[in-house]
Amino acid sequence: MAVIEVEGLVKRYGSRNVVDGVSFHVEEGEIYGIVGPNGAGKTTIVESVEGLRHPDGGTIRVLGLDPIKDRYEITERVGTQLQESRLQDRIRVGEVLDLYASFYRNPADWRSLLDRLGLEGKEDEKYATLSGGQKQRLSVALALVGSPEIAILDELTTGLDPQARRATWDTIEQIRESWVTVVLVTHFMEEAERLCDRTMVVKEGRIVAIDTPGGLVQRLGSEQRLRFRPSEPLDDTVLTALPEVVAVEHNGPQVVITGTGNVIQAVTALLTQRQVIAEELRIEQATLEDAYLALTGQGGASNETGAEGR
Amino acid sequence: MAVTMRITRTEGRLFLRDPLPVFFGLVFPALLLLALGLFFPGFKDPMEELNGARYIDVYAPITLGLGVATLGLVTLPPILGSYRQFGILRRLRTTPVHPRRLLLAQMAVHGAVSVVASVAAIVVAVVGFDLPVPQRPLWFVASYLLSVASIFAIGLLIGALARTTTTGSAVGMGIYFPMLFFGGVWIARGIMPDGLRTVSDFTPLGSAVQAMEDSWLGSAPSFTNLAVMAVYAVVVGFLAVRLFRWE
Numbered sequence: 001m002a003v004i005e006v007e008g009l010v011k012r013y014g015s016r017n018v019v020d021g022v023s024f025h026v027e028e029g030e031i032y033g034i035v036g037p038n039g040a041g042k043t044t045i046v047e048s049v050e051g052l053r054h055p056d057g058g059t060i061r062v063l064g065l066d067p068i069k070d071r072y073e074i075t076e077r078v079g080t081q082l083q084e085s086r087l088q089d090r091i092r093v094g095e096v097l098d099l100y101a102s103f104y105r106n107p108a109d110w111r112s113l114l115d116r117l118g119l120e121g122k123e124d125e126k127y128a129t130l131s132g133g134q135k136q137r138l139s140v141a142l143a144l145v146g147s148p149e150i151a152i153l154d155e156l157t158t159g160l161d162p163q164a165r166r167a168t169w170d171t172i173e174q175i176r177e178s179w180v181t182v183v184l185v186t187h188f189m190e191e192a193e194r195l196c197d198r199t200m201v202v203k204e205g206r207i208v209a210i211d212t213p214g215g216l217v218q219r220l221g222s223e224q225r226l227r228f229r230p231s232e233p234l235d236d237t238v239l240t241a242l243p244e245v246v247a248v249e250h251n252g253p254q255v256v257i258t259g260t261g262n263v264i265q266a267v268t269a270l271l272t273q274r275q276v277i278a279e280e281l282r283i284e285q286a287t288l289e290d291a292y293l294a295l296t297g298q299g300g301a302s303n304e305t306g307a308e309g310r
Numbered sequence: 311m312a313v314t315m316r317i318t319r320t321e322g323r324l325f326l327r328d329p330l331p332v333f334f335g336l337v338f339p340a341l342l343l344l345a346l347g348l349f350f351p352g353f354k355d356p357m358e359e360l361n362g363a364r365y366i367d368v369y370a371p372i373t374l375g376l377g378v379a380t381l382g383l384v385t386l387p388p389i390l391g392s393y394r395q396f397g398i399l400r401r402l403r404t405t406p407v408h409p410r411r412l413l414l415a416q417m418a419v420h421g422a423v424s425v426v427a428s429v430a431a432i433v434v435a436v437v438g439f440d441l442p443v444p445q446r447p448l449w450f451v452a453s454y455l456l457s458v459a460s461i462f463a464i465g466l467l468i469g470a471l472a473r474t475t476t477t478g479s480a481v482g483m484g485i486y487f488p489m490l491f492f493g494g495v496w497i498a499r500g501i502m503p504d505g506l507r508t509v510s511d512f513t514p515l516g517s518a519v520q521a522m523e524d525s526w527l528g529s530a531p532s533f534t535n536l537a538v539m540a541v542y543a544v545v546v547g548f549l550a551v552r553l554f555r556w557e
Contacts (some may be wrong), residue, residue, distance in 0.1 A: 050404060072406060080404035085397025091320070102313060103407045138527040146405070263527050 002282030003028045003063055003150055003181050004049060018044050021058070022203035028152075031172065031182045033196035033213075035189065037296055041173030041205040043186045044150050046252075049183070050080055063149060064099050076104060081139045083155040083185075087127045093138060094123030097145055104146035113141050113264055117171050133164025137171055144175065144210060151175060154185040169194055189289040203296045216291040226257045226267055228278035238274075242266045254280075313407055320414040325419050331385040335423050339377035340430035343370060347439045354439060360500045363527070368498045370435040371522035374537035375457060375493050375515050375531025376428045381420045383468070383486040384462035384479075389416060389470025400557045417462060424458055439473055442527070449525035453536070457518030461489075466515070467550035492516045499523075511535065514542045 004026035011019040019041040026032045034042050041246055047053045047190060049060060051067030051074050060067055067074050087096055097114070101107035114120055118139045122130070130138065136156060143151050153172070157165040165188075172195050175182055186192055192199045193213045201209045201216070209216060223246070236248045244263035249256040257267055264283060326332060346353055346369055353365040360368060392400050393412065402409040435441040444450035464485065472478035490496070493515035499507055510516030517538040521531035 052400075052403060075404060075406045078404075080401075082397055082400055082404065085401045087396070087398065088324055088392075090324050095320060095323070099316055100405065102316050103405045105406075142401070 001028045002026060004183070005061040006045075006049065006058065007060075009045065009048060009055055009060060011041070011048060011053060012056045018205050019048070019055075022202070022205070023058075024200055024207065026181060026183060028181055029176075029179050030197040031176055031184060031195050033192040033199035034183065034185045034189060034202060035043035035192050035199055035292060036185070036202035039297075040202040042202055043154060045202070046154055046183060046185055050074065050078060050152060065097065076146060077149050079134075079143035079146055079151045081143040081151070081153045083158075085139070086135070087138075089126065089128035091302060092123065093119065093125050093127070093130070096127070096138075097123070097141060100142050101145045106147045108145050108147045110141065110145055113144060116174055117141050118167060132160050133167055136164070136168055140168070140171055140175075144180070148176050148180065150181045152161055152183045152185075156184065156186065157191060158190060165191075189287070189292050193288045201292060201295045208295045213288050214294070215306060217288055219295075220289060223258060223260055223290075224263055224283060226259075226264060226278075226281065226283055227251075227254055228281040229253050230255055230271075231277040231279060232274075234274075234276060238270065241265070242270065258266060271300075278302065314411045314414055317407075317411055318418045321415045322422070323543045325423065331423075335377065335381045335385050335485060336427050337426050338380065338428075339373040340434045342376070343373045343431050343434050344438060345435075360498070363500070364439075365447075365498070366435070366439045366492070367441060367527065368500055370431065370439075370441055370539045371519050371526055372498070373431050374428050374454070374522055375519040376490060376495060377431065378424055378454075378457050378461050378518065379486055379489055379493065379515055381424050381427075382458070382465035383489065386416065386420050386462065386465040387468040387472055387478035387482040388498050389478075391465070391472035394449045394472070394474040394475040394555065394557065397557070404557060413554075414467070417466070420462065420465075421458060428454065432528075444526045445528035446525040446530060449530055450522065453518065453521035453525050453531050453539075456536060456543065456548070457514070457522065459547070460514035460518070460539040463547035463550060467546050467553070470550045470554040473555075489513060489515045493519045493533050495555075512538055514539055536546035 002025040006025070007023045009019050009022040010017060021161055022041070022045060036042050044053060048055050049062055049067060051071045054068060062074055063077055065073055065231055084256045093114070097110035099112050111123070114123060117140060119134060119137055119141065122134065127135065127138070138151065140156070143153065155167050160168065169191065172182060172184070184191070184196060189196075196213060199216060202232060209219065211219070238256045239245050239248050239257060239264065244266045245257055247258040257263065259267070268278070343366075347366050350365070353369070356362045356364055390413070399412065400411040402412060432444070436443055465482065468481045468485070469478055472481060492510040492513040494502065494510070499510055499516065499520060502510060511520070511534060517535035521535040521539070524531045
């Protein structure tokens with residue numbers, strides 16, 4: 001069952017369409033990722049779903065409700081962690097949770113929420129004394145304290161160190177177990193890969209792909225990459241003449257060859273024939289990061305070369 | 311209503327955890343009056359230029375007005391600015407509780423602190439320096455409430471528009487000091503040149519101090535003073551509510 005249904009969402013600022021005809025469904029109980037470069041419209045999309053923005057076109061149903069007309073009901077049933085929001089420095093963890101719990105008709109037990117989020121024993125600490133990761137987990141706790149059916153988490157781990165980021169991911173996996181639908185806005189591919197059942201990739205207000213993380217990688221084809229330092233200079237045209245080779249790039253003394261199929265054999269055979277040794281040879285499979293860069297057209301010169309090769 | 315009470319309690323606790331506003335908003339008016347009465351020569355002597363009143367008599371309502379202005383213009387705007395800057399208002403918008411209640415709570419906390427600070431200053435004046443208890447109590451309460459309403463409205467308008475703590479603070483201070491001047495903090499209204507006193511009558515603090523002085527010492531406040539405060543409260547308050555930015 002779809003808990004969020006968005007059809008043809010349009011949002012304009014001035015004459016610019018920040019969101020331009022976006023349609024997607026989020027199923028109950030899944031962790032749904034929204035990824036894309038800065039300014040792609042991710043936050044505008046989720047804020048429209050939350051009812052914080054009035055769309056200029058399209059329809060949105062959340063739990064069968066209209067986020068603008070049924071605003072109150074949405075706030076009861078959808079928990080939100082907003083990008084870049086903080087709390088009062090001198091407020092205590094227990095105080096703020098107790099207060100926010102009183103806003104909802106079916107509040108969760110905030111003490112057990114603290115335990116689940118790894119903040120046990122912190123209720124008397126002031127916000128200012130918490131670490132970055134603890135602040136984010138408190139923010140998640142506030143999004144969950146009303147026992148929501150959907151939790152929308154925007155840029156949850158931005159600015160956290162890798163360790164805190166991982167701890168926060170564990171938290172999200174915990175939420176999944178309690179069968180809450182999670183919408184996760186992020187620009188970390190690793191995060192989407194680790195957590196999301198499905199991910200939508202947005203670019204310039206439009207959806208460029210919706211798929212599982214694995215599916216997104218597969219869209220790149222079975223692309224592989226060879227990276228090595230040739231013992232002798234190599235002419236690019238010899239390499240690009242091979243049918244398996246898609247692109248050749250240079251990274252200092254390194255040659256980076258992207259290709260499909262039996263590109264590894266083809267290249268090594270060519271090197272042997274020319275008596276060139278491939279020093280420091282590495283072979284890489286495409287990752288979600290690559291899929292993302294390919295889909296959003298980021299990655300500058302290297303991608304342009306790639307497009308030419310195709 | 312119960313939720314607004316809970317928010318007010320929490321905001322009240324937060325206010326009391328910040329030493330600077332507690333000192334300047336809560337303690338300072340009484341302390342200033344005490345220092346003036348104890349250490350300033352001639353403050354307790356009847357003065358010809360004040361028509362026989364003592365300086366302490368006219369400074370008692372001035373310290374009350376000063377306290378209201380400190381809370382309304384120095385403490386309140388940066389708090390509202392920070393709540394916008396930190397996204398606290400935005401976060402509240404995603405809950406079933408409208409962020410309006412946080413504003414109400416802040417006004418209530420500042421109002422309560424002002425009442426305590428004013429009562430403390432009145433006690434110092436009456437017990438320490440032989441001022442009478444306010445002689446026209448109803449007029450006095452009305453004058454005090456209008457002072458709070460008109461000055462807090464200005465603070466709310468600054469807070470309505472300030473994007474950050476710093477802007478809230480800077481604009482509040484920029485209005486606070488001229489306001490104190492017209493309120494008679496440096497030159498009591500009784501010895502102001504006529505022209506200056508007329509200007510002072512049209513500022514909320516000038517009118518507030520005069521109305522509180524009159525009703526404290528026994529006469530009804532002038533219609534002008536009350537009307538000036540009422541107009542500020544209604545017009546500026548309306549603008550603040552209309553222009554308030556939630557994010």
